[in-house]
Amino acid sequence: MSRHLLSAADLTREDALLVLDTAEEMALVEERTVKKLPTLRGRTVVNLFFEDSTRTRTSFELAAKRLSADVINFSAKGSSVSKGETLKDTALTLEAMGADAIVIRHAWSGAPVNLARWVHGSVVNAGDGTHEHPTQALLDAFTMRRRLGRVEGLKVTIVGDVLHSRVARSNVLLLSTLGADVTLVAPPTLLPVGVESWPAQVSYDLDAVLAKSDVVMMLRVQRERMGAAYFPSQREYARRYGLDVRRASALHDDAVVMHPGPMVRGMEIAPEVADGVRSTIVEQVRNGVSVRMAVLYLLLGGASPAIGGDA
Amino acid sequence: MNYLVRDVRPYGEGEPVDVRLVDGAIAEIGTGLSDGDSRVYAGGGAVLLPGLVDLHTHLREPGREDAETVETGTLAAALGGFTAVHAMANTDPVADTAGVVEQVWRLGQEAGHCDVAPVGAVTVGLRGEQMAELGTMADSAARVRVFSDDGTCVSDASLMRRALEYVKAFDGVIAQHAQEPRLTVGAQMNEGVVSSRLGLTGWPAVAEEAVIARDCLLAAHVGSRLHVCHVSTAGSVELIRWAKSKGWDVTAEVTPHHLVLTDDLAASYDPVFKVNPPLRTAADVAALRAGLADGTIDCVATDNAPHALEDKEAEWGAALPGMTGLETALGIVAETMVLPGRLTWRQVAERLSSTPARIGRLEGHGRPLAVGEPANLCLVDEAAPWTVDAATMATRSRNTPFAGRSLPVGVRATFLRGTPTVLDGAPA
Numbered sequence: 230m231s232r233h234l235l236s237a238a239d240l241t242r243e244d245a246l247l248v249l250d251t252a253e254e255m256a257l258v259e260e261r262t263v264k265k266l267p268t269l270r271g272r273t274v275v276n277l278f279f280e281d282s283t284r285t286r287t288s289f290e291l292a293a294k295r296l297s298a299d300v301i302n303f304s305a306k307g308s309s310v311s312k313g314e315t316l317k318d319t320a321l322t323l324e325a326m327g328a329d330a331i332v333i334r335h336a337w338s339g340a341p342v343n344l345a346r347w348v349h350g351s352v353v354n355a356g357d358g359t360h361e362h363p364t365q366a367l368l369d370a371f372t373m374r375r376r377l378g379r380v381e382g383l384k385v386t387i388v389g390d391v392l393h394s395r396v397a398r399s400n401v402l403l404l405s406t407l408g409a410d411v412t413l414v415a416p417p418t419l420l421p422v423g424v425e426s427w428p429a430q431v432s433y434d435l436d437a438v439l440a441k442s443d444v445v446m447m448l449r450v451q452r453e454r455m456g457a458a459y460f461p462s463q464r465e466y467a468r469r470y471g472l473d474v475r476r477a478s479a480l481h482d483d484a485v486v487m488h489p490g491p492m493v494r495g496m497e498i499a500p501e502v503a504d505g506v507r508s509t510i511v512e513q514v515r516n517g518v519s520v521r522m523a524v525l526y527l528l529l530g531g532a533s534p535a536i537g538g539d540a
Numbered sequence: 541m542n543y544l545v546r547d548v549r550p551y552g553e554g555e556p557v558d559v560r561l562v563d564g565a566i567a568e569i570g571t572g573l574s575d576g577d578s579r580v581y582a583g584g585g586a587v588l589l590p591g592l593v594d595l596h597t598h599l600r601e602p603g604r605e606d607a608e609t610v611e612t613g614t615l616a617a618a619l620g621g622f623t624a625v626h627a628m629a630n631t632d633p634v635a636d637t638a639g640v641v642e643q644v645w646r647l648g649q650e651a652g653h654c655d656v657a658p659v660g661a662v663t664v665g666l667r668g669e670q671m672a673e674l675g676t677m678a679d680s681a682a683r684v685r686v687f688s689d690d691g692t693c694v695s696d697a698s699l700m701r702r703a704l705e706y707v708k709a710f711d712g713v714i715a716q717h718a719q720e721p722r723l724t725v726g727a728q729m730n731e732g733v734v735s736s737r738l739g740l741t742g743w744p745a746v747a748e749e750a751v752i753a754r755d756c757l758l759a760a761h762v763g764s765r766l767h768v769c770h771v772s773t774a775g776s777v778e779l780i781r782w783a784k785s786k787g788w789d790v791t792a793e794v795t796p797h798h799l800v801l802t803d804d805l806a807a808s809y810d811p812v813f814k815v816n817p818p819l820r821t822a823a824d825v826a827a828l829r830a831g832l833a834d835g836t837i838d839c840v841a842t843d844n845a846p847h848a849l850e851d852k853e854a855e856w857g858a859a860l861p862g863m864t865g866l867e868t869a870l871g872i873v874a875e876t877m878v879l880p881g882r883l884t885w886r887q888v889a890e891r892l893s894s895t896p897a898r899i900g901r902l903e904g905h906g907r908p909l910a911v912g913e914p915a916n917l918c919l920v921d922e923a924a925p926w927t928v929d930a931a932t933m934a935t936r937s938r939n940t941p942f943a944g945r946s947l948p949v950g951v952r953a954t955f956l957r958g959t960p961t962v963l964d965g966a967p968a
Contacts, residue, residue: 317853337857338728338739339809358857360739398739422744423736 230527233345233352237363237402245370245406251523252371252516258295259519268530269298275328277319277344278355279305279335284490284514285355289332289364292521298529301328316340320347330529333357351528359393365489366399368520370407372509373444375516376485381408386438387429388414388470389448389497390459392421396489397448401429412438416470418459419450435470439479446487447472447497463496473499477507485509541579542567543958548583548919550909552885556585561915564957569911581963583919586952589889591623591654591916593896593905595686595715595793596769596841597866599625599656601647602640603632608846608936610647610656613866616844616934618653618961620866621918621951624897624905625654625844629661630691636661636672638680645682653961654954657902660684662703662714666692671703678710685901688715690769691816693751695721700755704764711901713791715767716755718776719817723747728857730803730818738806740856743818745773752776756783756790767899768792770843772817774827781836791899793841794828796872797863797941801825805941811852811859812941815845818861832891833882839896842869846937864940867933870920871947879948885920893918904957915958921965924950934967 230244240248258264274293278286286302293300303323316335323331330351333341338358345352356362370380377383385404391397391413404411405428412430413420424431432438439445450466460466467473472486477499480486486498486507494500503510543561550557550569560568560578594617600608610627617625627644629635635644641658648656660677664670666689677684687707694700694716703714724747729735731742752768756779759766768780771792783790797815802822805813813819831837845862852859873892877883883891897906907913930943953968954961960968 315850315853316855335855337855339857340855342809343855358739359741395739398737421736422731422742423733426733426736 232528234363234524234528235341235345235352235354236361237366237399237406240363240403240406242406245367245403248367248520248523248527249371249374251527252519255522255526256516256519259515265295265297267297268526269293269296272298272329272529273327274298274300274330274332274525275323276300276302277323277331277333278303280356282334282356285334288514288517289355289521292518293525295518296522296525298525316343317347320344324348324350330525353524353528356395358395360395361399362395363399363403364517364521364524365396366403367524368513368517369400369446369487369489370403371516371520372487372513373485375512376509377443377483380404383409383443384412384441385409385444385446386412386414386442387446387448388435388472390419390450390454391415391424391448392419394448400446401427405429414438414470416460419454435476436479439476440481442480442484444485444487445472445480447492448489449491449493450497467496471497471499472502474501477502477505480507487513489513541959542577543955543960544573544575544578544580545583545919546580548586548588550588551889552587552922556583559588561955561958564915566909566911566913566915581953581960584921584952586919586921587885588909589621589885589918589920590893590906590909591918591954591956592621592870592892593900593902594622594625594842594844594866595767595839595896595900596690597625597627597844598630598846598862599627599644600846601631602643604848606936607848610644611651612934612936613844613846614648614651614653614656615967616864616866618954618956619934619951619967620868621870621920621954622866623654623916623918623954623956624657624902626657626659626686626900628690629659629688630666634661634665635659636664638673638676641677641682641684642680654956655905657686657900658682658684659686659688659690659715662687662689662694663699668692668694668696668699671699671706674703674707674712675710678712685710685712686715686767687712688717688769690715690717693717693719693721695751697754697758701758701762704759704766705762708764713765713767713899715769716751717769718748718751718755720747720750729806729814730820732803732821734803734806738809740806745775745820748773748817749775749779752779756780756788759790760786760788765789766791770795770798770817770841771828771831771837772798772820772824774824777827777831777836781831784836791838792836793839794832794837795843796840796865796869798828799825799832799876800872801941806856809856811854811856812863812939814856814859814861815863816861829876829882832877838899839891840869840873841896842866846935847939849938852939862939864933864935864937867935868928868940868942868947870951871949872942874949875947915955917955919952921950921952924952926950
């Protein structure tokens, strides 16, 4: 693996499988009473969050702590960033304090790429603007593999606001690397111009693709998109693109329903479906910690075995 | 001081000649001229062109003297072979009154590196609401003839129509930055395959083309002159070709960077490649080159846009758009147009000197290389490749997208009314 994880496109098939296999080892730790490895003892991981995201930040924090790293949470709110300090100055400051890895969440697409130019440590993209969220794609692939035994050959349908979704971009890249067959479903207004160049099929008709899907991944749709005329109303969106009970019943028996969260119940997904047996939503959260442990370990720990190796 | 410039080839044509400059004008052209009382400058077989004229430069003074001043910007211009530049109005305060345009004009005179023709804002404060005092700026010492809200588009169709009409009284022209604002809310780069991948909000070609189409129709309706700034798309070239075929008085410019750079450079998220209008696709670049070659696009203008380091060393979305270009313009034109045989040096003289001078109604610039004409000259070394180094340029800013690039020709010397501003590639 390269030094940073900025895009799902950075991962070769071998890299991605190594992360997933390592995450399986990490998941074993979760079953122990003492859920902690000494692997990253003495290393410092900074969570640099310019956007509020309690769930992602907590997941990374837990992952680093379970590997015994020292963790600093650096939130843009109340820090020098809100006083006009640039990303570069923040980066240099954190590096001077000895950060071995910086996990960054930022509202601007590409900010992790900029950051990686200014620091010597590893940079992990924890979501940048409408660009990518590679650890989300890894945890989604991990969840698919655990539920369905494989990723290769799966028919994965991603539904919702693809245009503004970093989850969709990373998933399309990673899933195609791993050999899955991806279909994007959205109203045409929520698909980017240029989507035809992506390694994915595109459909405007959810009902037409559901029966063939092994995985349905629902994306969050923000209500404020209505104001910008992406769709007329929440009701019409839910009617055409929401995964309600009737639609879910069209899925085959083994198909799973995923959502990266936070979800809008009643908008893109019905509560009965979100809480149903097909849903992997809670597993995704749990798997997120294992996958992020694997990523931090592989970026910082080098080639030694994850469990029982040198700290 | 009179100069005898020896061994130069006017328009790169024919055998070398000597050119004597007396009292700011070309006094003699011939072979084997005697030194007389002239100081002799060896031209080394350089191509002799009329001094270049830029219709579109940001000099940043007043307001952002940390990014550029009239002094540093015009020195950069002279080093690039320019003897006149049009300074855009988006300063702070905005150049929307006679006071500001006269200040900028005087600063140019005092610096003495090249003439500065201020561009006046079309609307007060560039706000697109109320017409600025265009006539007063035209009548001022700065003699403003080009008006533009560059950076913001005069998007209100009624206001644009009135501005086009109003400037007819003093033979002015509206230079429009064509950008439909509602189609470019939050826009960061060309909308297409690359933007879809990078998750950057798209700036669609149609947002430029729709305004150009509308403005051409408005100019035709009221019988006015329209100049289209920094054309960037293949569709825009088509529209301008169509407008010209109707006989309408529409002119257009293209920047050097749009002749060579493409939107895939944004994949680095390096804001040095962020510019407005954005870098487009290879197909657009090809159409722009063809349009410049066949005359659909009248001239090259730099849109030189210096920015302080902190405004570029940032996240892509937070960085300001713009690139410097005065010192590299001729090199890029040579690389993309002259060496591949799309333009002769005589045509370069049209597109970078006589045509922009005519559009800007600039007296004394863009004149033929002939006895009695003003001695505004540029000497180009054809076989003098050099490597662009952002740190050693005359501009106060470092945001050149061409750092590290080798350019095939260099400016050997520039003369402003017979006085050298640049000799041997360095400030005279």
